[in-house]
Amino acid sequence: MITTEKIEALAERLHAAEENRQDTPSLADDHEINVADAYAIQDALIARRKAREEAVVGVKLGFTSKAKMAQMGVSDVIVGRLTDAMRIGDGADVDLSRFIHPKVEPEVAYRLSCDVHPDDPTTNIESCVDALAPALEIIDSRYRDFRFTYADVIADNTSASAYAVGPWRPVEDVSNRAVRLRTGDTELVGSTAAILGNPARALHALLGMCRRYGIPLRAGQVVLAGAATAAAPLTAGVVECRVAGIGSVSVKGR
Numbered sequence: 228m229i230t231t232e233k234i235e236a237l238a239e240r241l242h243a244a245e246e247n248r249q250d251t252p253s254l255a256d257d258h259e260i261n262v263a264d265a266y267a268i269q270d271a272l273i274a275r276r277k278a279r280e281e282a283v284v285g286v287k288l289g290f291t292s293k294a295k296m297a298q299m300g301v302s303d304v305i306v307g308r309l310t311d312a313m314r315i316g317d318g319a320d321v322d323l324s325r326f327i328h329p330k331v332e333p334e335v336a337y338r339l340s341c342d343v344h345p346d347d348p349t350t351n352i353e354s355c356v357d358a359l360a361p362a363l364e365i366i367d368s369r370y371r372d373f374r375f376t377y378a379d380v381i382a383d384n385t386s387a388s389a390y391a392v393g394p395w396r397p398v399e400d401v402s403n404r405a406v407r408l409r410t411g412d413t414e415l416v417g418s419t420a421a422i423l424g425n426p427a428r429a430l431h432a433l434l435g436m437c438r439r440y441g442i443p444l445r446a447g448q449v450v451l452a453g454a455a456t457a458a459a460p461l462t463a464g465v466v467e468c469r470v471a472g473i474g475s476v477s478v479k480g481r
């Protein structure tokens with residue numbers, strides 16, 4: 228475990244990278260950080276966002292696909308926090324100059340209808356979800372050349388940067404729906420099955436991670452379940468995520 232001073236210093240480094248849109252080398256280059264340290268750095272980073280008057284409005288999961296887990300050599304998902312400053316309206320413009328090297332991922336979002344108590348073994352997280360929607364997540368790693376370790380990316384709030392959610396609709400089984408991510412001339416096609424086999428499983432994985440790392444889950448929060456395709460670079464123009472039977476959401480890079 229690293230010291231509290233070191234946690235604060237590393238959070239400050241990542242916070243400055245985000246504020247100045249200036250990438251930074253991997254923390255692991257000169258520090259030994261374990262997963263608990265990394266979540267402590269993420270907490271300190273979120274405290275800085277709150278000091279900037281941002282409110283936490285949700286959580287996101289990362290490394291929910293087998294391919295990404297294998298690439299990082301891990302078997303656990305990662306959790307990051309979403310704030311109100313990250314929210315982009317469906318169809319709204321997004322200013323590309325606020326990012327370092329943004330990428331976009333098509334996702335499924337869930338909405339929590341009640342506070343979730345991860346420490347209570349009787350908690351049924353699926354019964355605390357009242358709606359789902361297509362979503363886009365913009366990830367913007369603060370690390371130079373996207374070179375990071377598993378602990379690095381957790382410390383960096385799992386690259387969370389911005390997100391948009393389409394129209395909410397009642398919860399249904401979305402375990403194997405076609406997903407299309409359209410950006411410029413590029414179209415990536417995937418399936419919701421890439422998200423832990425079924426996005427609903429992401430909710431259970433989230434509960435376990437929140438239990439382990441003391442992350443609260445509150446009524447009204449959004450849960451981004453994970454990417455259904457590889458990430459695509461976010462460039463100028465319209466980006467759309469369409470999930471079969473659920474609808475679509477878009478943003479416009481400028």
Ligand code: 0L1
Nearest residue numbers: 288289290366368385386
């Ligand atoms: O997939 C995710 O959202 C997890 C973090 C991605 C790390 C990155 O490529 O920046």
